[in-house]
């Protein structure tokens with residue numbers, strides 16, 4: 154099997170699993186309990202908080218653990234919106250290609266009377282800091298721009314956007330779920346006020362994430378019912394999950410440069426191999442790109458069929474994001490970078506991880522063009538394109 158869907162989720166690292174095990178077995182205490190076993194769990198929790206803080210270059214008491222990236226995004230946005238509303242600021246700026254955890258939360262706020270400006274991300278999938286500066290008004294209470302896109306892998310100019318937001322005294326949140334553990338992040342140097350991350354995107358466990366909130370920025374709880382996480386997130390902590398997240402993040406941060414160098418070399422080789430397929434195009438900027446992301450559109454095929462045939466060959470890939478599969482709508486990200494509907498349907502995302510090998514890349518470069526050709530030979534759309542009865546969108 155060749156697993157190239159690391160943007161959807163990753164395999165738990167051995168280090169993370171080992172760190173978690175004792176908290177399922179002998180150290181099962183509740184961190185809120187006063188006896189020794191409870192306090193050992195509380196210490197493990199604080200140790201994990203310190204590790205996450207070190208990786209992001211912030212203070213330990215600026216980290217709040219959540220049930221994942223989606224919850225962190227919801228809490229950050231709803232919290233900033235509530236703070237803004239109390240001050241008559243009901244304008245929010247974001248982009249057209251955010252994760253649905255952000256977009257759907259913003260839609261909910263629009264129904265409650267907020268005004269949302271979604272910035273265009275251009276053909277290369279990168280928003281410019283100037284667009285953010287131009288969109289800010291006296292009513293703006295929040296700018297939320299993702300660090301790196303989960304479908305096309307493009308990295309946004311976060312430090313420049315952070316600088317603009319700080320100068321205008323506007324809260325800046327970034328969904329960094331695809332970036333944390335893969336790119337070097339310094340929340341202080343980049344003027345980030347709030348940042349979301351998720352364990353299972355960097356070889357930690359699923360169902361656990363964290364929200365960084367800069368000291369001085371108000372955070373409201375989404376879930377009420379207890380004093381956990383300094384009263385900002387009620388519920389008995391997922392101790393094993395949090396310990397696993399921290400262990401995975403520490404390992405990822407310690408090997409960041411080495412992993413990025415190895416993975417991006419594989420990525421570049423794969424991109425070069427797939428670029429030989431006619432009437433196909435890479436999605437997103439070639440340079441401002443996550444080390445592991447390869448995303449293509451191929452004209453005249455359906456991404457879903459491509460995935461099924463690749464699955465038969467033991468290749469686990471994705472057509473866009475895991476969240477849009479099962480629906481017939483083309484990816485909002487591919488539409489955002491200007492791909493027409495019929496082309497957006499023919500998308501393929503291969504997201505690489507440190508366990509992928511050069512041999513696997515060779516297999517992908519051999520198999521994928523064959524599968525694309527096989528599907529095109531059966532496609533009426535492709536026949537029309539070849540006969541000249543329809544014109545190619547991708548030359």
Ligand SMILES: *Cc1c(COP(=O)(O)O)cnc(C)c1O
Nearest residue numbers: 221222223252254303330331351
């Ligand atoms: C995966 C992902 C999320 C959601 O994280 P979960 O932990 O699965 O809830 C949010 N944003 C981005 C960019 C993601 O890739």
